[in-house]
Amino acid sequence: MKFRKLSAAFLVSLLHAPQLVAAALNATETDTQLVISNDRLYAAVQKKGGAIVKLTLDGTNLLGSPSGSTGIGPYLDCYCTPKGFWTPGSVKPSYKLFKGKDAKGKDYGGIVMSDTYTETGQVLEQYWFLRDGETGLHTFSRVAYHNEEQPFLRNLQELRTLFRPNNDMWTHLLTNKKQYAPLPGKEAKEKQVVVQDATWYMGNTPNDPYVKQEADYFTKYTFQDNWRDLDAYGLFADGSKTEDGDAYGAWLVMNTKDTYFGGPLHSDLVVDGILYNYISSNHHGDQTPNITNGFDRTFGPQYFHFNKFPKETDILEAQADAAQYADPEWNADFYDSIAKHVPNYVPTKGRGKFEVKVDLPKGAKNAIAVLAQSGVDFQDNVFDTKAYQYWANLDESGRATIPRVKSGTYRLTVYADNIFGQYTQDKIKVKAGKTEKKNIRWKEESAGKEVWRIGTPDKTSGEYRHGFEPDTSKPLQPEQYRIYWANWDFVKDFPDGVNFKVGESDVGKDLNYVHWSVFGGRGNYPRPEEYVGNGDVNNWTIAFDLKESQFKHKKQATFTVQLAGAKTAAGNTDIYNASEPHSNLKYTVNINGKDLEPWVIPYHQSSSCAVRSSVSCYNIAHKFEFDAKLLKKGENEIILSLPFNGTNYEPAILPNSVYVQYDALRLEID
Numbered sequence: 120m121k122f123r124k125l126s127a128a129f130l131v132s133l134l135h136a137p138q139l140v141a142a143a144l145n146a147t148e149t150d151t152q153l154v155i156s157n158d159r160l161y162a163a164v165q166k167k168g169g170a171i172v173k174l175t176l177d178g179t180n181l182l183g184s185p186s187g188s189t190g191i192g193p194y195l196d197c198y199c200t201p202k203g204f205w206t207p208g209s210v211k212p213s214y215k216l217f218k219g220k221d222a223k224g225k226d227y228g229g230i231v232m233s234d235t236y237t238e239t240g241q242v243l244e245q246y247w248f249l250r251d252g253e254t255g256l257h258t259f260s261r262v263a264y265h266n267e268e269q270p271f272l273r274n275l276q277e278l279r280t281l282f283r284p285n286n287d288m289w290t291h292l293l294t295n296k297k298q299y300a301p302l303p304g305k306e307a308k309e310k311q312v313v314v315q316d317a318t319w320y321m322g323n324t325p326n327d328p329y330v331k332q333e334a335d336y337f338t339k340y341t342f343q344d345n346w347r348d349l350d351a352y353g354l355f356a357d358g359s360k361t362e363d364g365d366a367y368g369a370w371l372v373m374n375t376k377d378t379y380f381g382g383p384l385h386s387d388l389v390v391d392g393i394l395y396n397y398i399s400s401n402h403h404g405d406q407t408p409n410i411t412n413g414f415d416r417t418f419g420p421q422y423f424h425f426n427k428f429p430k431e432t433d434i435l436e437a438q439a440d441a442a443q444y445a446d447p448e449w450n451a452d453f454y455d456s457i458a459k460h461v462p463n464y465v466p467t468k469g470r471g472k473f474e475v476k477v478d479l480p481k482g483a484k485n486a487i488a489v490l491a492q493s494g495v496d497f498q499d500n501v502f503d504t505k506a507y508q509y510w511a512n513l514d515e516s517g518r519a520t521i522p523r524v525k526s527g528t529y530r531l532t533v534y535a536d537n538i539f540g541q542y543t544q545d546k547i548k549v550k551a552g553k554t555e556k557k558n559i560r561w562k563e564e565s566a567g568k569e570v571w572r573i574g575t576p577d578k579t580s581g582e583y584r585h586g587f588e589p590d591t592s593k594p595l596q597p598e599q600y601r602i603y604w605a606n607w608d609f610v611k612d613f614p615d616g617v618n619f620k621v622g623e624s625d626v627g628k629d630l631n632y633v634h635w636s637v638f639g640g641r642g643n644y645p646r647p648e649e650y651v652g653n654g655d656v657n658n659w660t661i662a663f664d665l666k667e668s669q670f671k672h673k674k675q676a677t678f679t680v681q682l683a684g685a686k687t688a689a690g691n692t693d694i695y696n697a698s699e700p701h702s703n704l705k706y707t708v709n710i711n712g713k714d715l716e717p718w719v720i721p722y723h724q725s726s727s728c729a730v731r732s733s734v735s736c737y738n739i740a741h742k743f744e745f746d747a748k749l750l751k752k753g754e755n756e757i758i759l760s761l762p763f764n765g766t767n768y769e770p771a772i773l774p775n776s777v778y779v780q781y782d783a784l785r786l787e788i789d
Contacts, residue, residue, distance in 0.1 A: 144251040146218040146228030153216050155228035155249040160425060162247060162256060169208015169232040169245065170194030176254060176425045179361065181369060183286025190285030193396070193423050195245040195260050198277035199410060200236050207234035207243035217248075221456035226251040229460060240266050241410065245280070246419070248457055250450075254426060255372070257450070259419035259461050260398060262410070270412040274693075275399045282369055282394040282423060284354070289369075291355040291434055292390045294342045299355075299434055300595055301328035302392060303337055311337070314644035315730070316771040318603050332595045336603035339391035340732035343402070347383035347487070347510070349373055350445035351424070353394050355437055358430030366432045370441035371396050372422040374449055377507040377525065379418070381405040382489050382497035382532075384578060386733055396421050401691045404684065404726020404737040408501040416504050417463035420454060447523045465507075470523045471549045473509070477517040477533055477542075478560040485577070486513040486535035490521060493530045493545045498737055526551040533561055536577040539679060539785055540564035540740075566677035566742065567789025571621045571663060573630070574783035579735040580683040583781065584612065586632040586734050600632055600734045604774075605643040609635055609656070616655030621663035630781070633729040634659055636765035637776040642730065649775075651764045661757040661784070665750055673747040673788050678708060678757065680743070681782035684728030684736035685720045688767030688777060693723045699767050701777050706741075709758040710749045718743070720779075730774055738782065747788055757786075 144157045152172075154163045163173040170191040174181045183190045188206075196206040217229035229248040235241070246259040258280060264272055293299035303311070307327040311319035318338035321330050329337060344352070353370035361367060371394055379385060379398065385405050387397040398418045401407050408414075424441040444450075451467055458466040475488050491497035492506040500508055506527065511519035513533075528548050534541035542561040549555045574582055581587035581600065585607040589596035599607065609631055619629050636657045640649035650656065670676070685706075688699035696702050704725070705717040718741040726736035766775035 144218070144226035144228055144249070146216050148214075148216050153214055153230045155230060155247065157249060157251050157253070160249060160254045162249065164214070164230050164232065164247070166212065166214060169206070169212045169234060171247070174425075176367065176427055179363060179365075179367065179427075180286070181288075181367065181425060182284050186285055189283050192282040192284075192394075193247070193256060193258055193280045194283075195243060195280050197243060197262070197275070197279070199241070199262070199273065199275050200239065201273060205236055205243075207245065208232055210234050210237060217457070217460050219456070221250070222452045225453070227453070227457065229457065231460070239269065239272055240264070241272065246461060250453060255422050255424035257420050257422055257453075258396070259417055259464065261415075261417040261462060263415040264410045264412065265415075266412055272410040274407045274409050276401060276407055277397070278399040278418070280396040280398070282371075284369075288356045288361045288367065289354045289392075290357045290359060292342060292353070292392065293355060293434055293438055294344045294352050294389055295349065296435060296438065298342065298344070298597060298601065300333035300597070303327060303329040312644070313772065314603065314605070315642040316773050320644055331593075333593055333597055334590070334602045334606075336606060338603055338732060339388055341597070341601045341603075342390050343386055343388050343732055345384065345386040345735060346373075346376060346379065346381070348512075349389070351438055351441035352389045353438075353441065354390060354392075355434045357434070364430050366428040366430055366437065368424075368426045368428075368437040368441065369394055370424045370426070370438065372424050372441050372444045374422050374445050375420055375447050377447070377509055378416070379508065380408065380501050382491050382500060382508055383487060383510045384498060384735060384738060386735065401693065402731060403728055403733055404691050404724075406499050406501045406693065408504050414504055415463065417461060451523065465525045467523070469551050470525055471551050472554040473521040473524050473547075473549055474554060474556045475519050475531070476558045477513060479513070479517045479535060480538050480561055480563040482537045483535035484537055486517065486533060487511070488513060488519045488521070489532040490524060490529040490547065490549070491532070493528045493547070495530070497530065497532055524549045531557065533559070534578070536575060538563050539576050539681065539783065565787065566679075566744075567673075567675070567787040570665070570669060570786045570788055572783060572785040573619070573621065573661070574626055574781055576681055576783040578683055578738050578782055580632045580780035580782060581734040582626055583630045583632040584628055588627065600729070601732050604633070604729050604732070605645055608646060609633075609638045610646070610650050613655075616652070617659040619659070619661050621661065632734060633778050633780055634759065634761065635776050635778045636761040636763070640775060641769060642772050642774040654763065657761040657763050657765065659759040661759065663755055663757075663786070665752060665755055667752045670747045670750040670788055675789050676745055676747045676750060677787045677789070678710075678743040678745070679740065679785040679787070680706075680708070680718070681738070681740040681784070682779050683734060683738060683782040684726045684780040685724065685739060686727055686730075686778050687720055687722055687725040689722035689725040690767070690769075691725065691727045693725070695722045701762060701765050701767055704765070704777055705762060706779065707760040708743045709760065710745055711751060711755055713745075713749055715743050715745055727773070728780055729778065734780060736780075750788070
């Protein structure tokens with residue numbers, strides 16, 4: 120058989136042919152679907168339903184078969200209508216297909232789904248973009264409401280995108296580099312026992328990988344996290360259940376955080392078998408914006424990254440591949456190129472830079488600078504729905520740079536571990552194309568000479584018993600607070616209640632990470648009967664010794680209570696209920712037998728925190744000022760009191776008790 124001699128030019132073209140084929144990016148539409156794909160990633164949006172129903176990486180189906188609300192995603196849904204939940208794409212969706220080249224000459228394709236809730240006229244839109252050479256989807260979500268006849272609709276209680284697979288390939292879930300575990304297996308889920316809302320006892324299958332390695336209980340809240348340093352989280356397939364034997368990852372990359380709410384203290388669900396991008400929610404008591412006439416906000420971009428590795432690849436290696444993109448400057452040129460397709464997106468020309476140098480108080484660690492809505496605590500930055508948020512950790516010299524700040528007016532907040540209070544300055548103006556520089560000196564707040572402090576001011580209750588302490592009974596040693604709260608029996612741990620002696624007791628053993636009013640009962644699987652006690656649950660005693668010289672001829676003493684979270688009868692709702700006596704929660708301090716004026720913690724600062732596996736929720740603080748004459752030589756006592764048997768009605772399977780979680784306590788005398 121003879122072969123025609125091939126020219127050098129033709130040979131070169133053959134060498135380059137696969138690359139040319141690989142460069143092809145497709146954006147196509149049929150009567151039923153819209154598809155964006157490149158040589159590695161394929162995503163198809165079903166017109167009926169408005170969700171991605173097929174997603175493949177190198178031919179491997181990452182979603183499985185669609186079935187109801189599973190086997191689909193990323194897709195958008197919300198708890199934002201008068202009736203509650205709504206999944207756009209279910210009414211009368213419209214679609215647009217985009218295809219173009221970005222500023223660097225890279226091809227991209229995009230899909231937008233837009234749907235209108237008929238009863239109210241509110242519009243929800245979901246955007247998906249794919250670039251050539253990438254194995255991920257750039258997503259934006261938009262909420263718009265224009266209705267003069269009904270100017271107030273409701274709050275944006277939940278807005279989220281979900282990647283919700285319906286197959287067996289995924290073996291692990293990961294929150295961050297410390298918190299990851301195997302997914303519970305089929306038998307464990309079949310034999311699980313409901314113990315609380317979204318929480319199950321799985322100890323009936325002791326050989327299940329999750330039970331053996333992580334915990335006897337599974338709750339989606341075990342894998343929640345704080346937004347501050349969160350970079351990439353998701354699902355991992357170790358290759359043991361994939362058809363090709365390779366390992367895969369599905370990750371949500373937080374490359375931008377400026378369109379979320381609540382600042383760096385915000386925390387939420389991230390992954391539990393479903394991979395979430397929780398854009399807005401009040402799970403841990405944070406504020407949510409009201410949807411009023413004229414509301415129009417686009418959230419994002421966030422990046423769903425999908426990757427593939429040889430079998431036996433470590434989960435942390437797969438996560439690191441995704442986390443490299445958690446940078447607001449990554450792909451900024453691309454986002455500028457597609458800004459014409461995305462309403463409200465602020466391109467580079469509308470952004471500036473902020474540089475700050477802080478003279479920090481002595482002992483400050485882990486300091487951070489936050490820019491958010493001017494005039495309010497950054498935890499409440501929902502009132503101006505056009506305002507964005509930014510933060511950066513300060514280096515050891517107190518410096519930080521925040522790039523790509525939307526032009527506008529901000530409040531600067533600085534806080535740090537070991538320091539009571541925080542620094543704030545309003546009316547910080549950042550101009551487009553400019554760098555705003557600030558040099559500030561922060562002095563720790565003081566109300567006199569510090570006598571003692573308990574705990575570390577770090578906006579968490581993690582230093583106390585069952586907080587950050589690892590559970591050494593399991594190989595993965597998760598932090599104890601992440602495990603279902605009832606696993607830690609307060610009555611057994613503190614049979615005589617909490618009695619703490621300053622200078623002698625250990626905060627990690629002798630103070631609990633939660634101060635309950637009642638323990639046991641509803642939502643408590645190991646202790647189904649309520650233990651109200653005789654004052655040994657709702658009252659905590661702090662004892663301390665004083666010399667006469669420490670208070671003699673002094674006028675005022677100040678006792679500071681910083682809380683990492685407080686649950687009143689309002690739970691997470693921010694709704695006042697007159698039928699609940701503890702909607703506004705009275706917290707009382709007694710000094711040597713004398714009750715001080717109670718601190719009334721308002722319903723709108725309540726957060727369901729510990730029962731949702733957190734040690735840091737909506738932070739609040741109060742200063743109890745009293746006459747120094749109440750102090751005495753020798754041993755003194757401060758009693759910290761919640762209402763005896765303080766409970767509320769809970770429609771879900773959750774504990775009834777009100778509770779608080781301490782950040783830190785301090786006594787000063789002036």
